Amino acid sequence: MPTLQYSAIASLLHGSALMFVAYTGYGRIATLGEEVHHPRRTIPIAIMPLPTFVPYGYLPKNDCIPNGSLG
Incomplete structure (x- = not known):
């Protein structure tokens, strides 16, 4: 199954x-x-x-993203 790459359609x-x-x-x-x-x-x-309080809900998700994979 092809992965969705970050493109113009994905941005939209x-x-x-x-x-x-x-x-x-x-x-x-x-x-x-x-x-x-x-x-x-x-x-x-x-x-x-x-x-x-909301950012503390997103902190556990931060460990799921490897360093350097977002750009």
């Missing part, structure tokens, strides 16, 4: 996937604003710790 698909995830995430936050009791207070409190 990668960018499309990122935009889709970003759009659905934004839609979820907008929907959440209608469901919580005090959205102006609650949503920022929920979003502010994300930049701190």
Whole structure:
């Protein structure tokens, strides 16, 4: 089975996937604003710790990529 090399088509698909995830995430936050009791207070409190904790979810994946294989 041929491997998918990093080409223009792969870049386009990668960018499309990122935009889709970003759009659905934004839609979820907008929907959440209608469901919580005090959205102006609650949503920022929920979003502010994300930049701190989310990278720790990706650290184990960092060991899966051999050094120097990305460029």
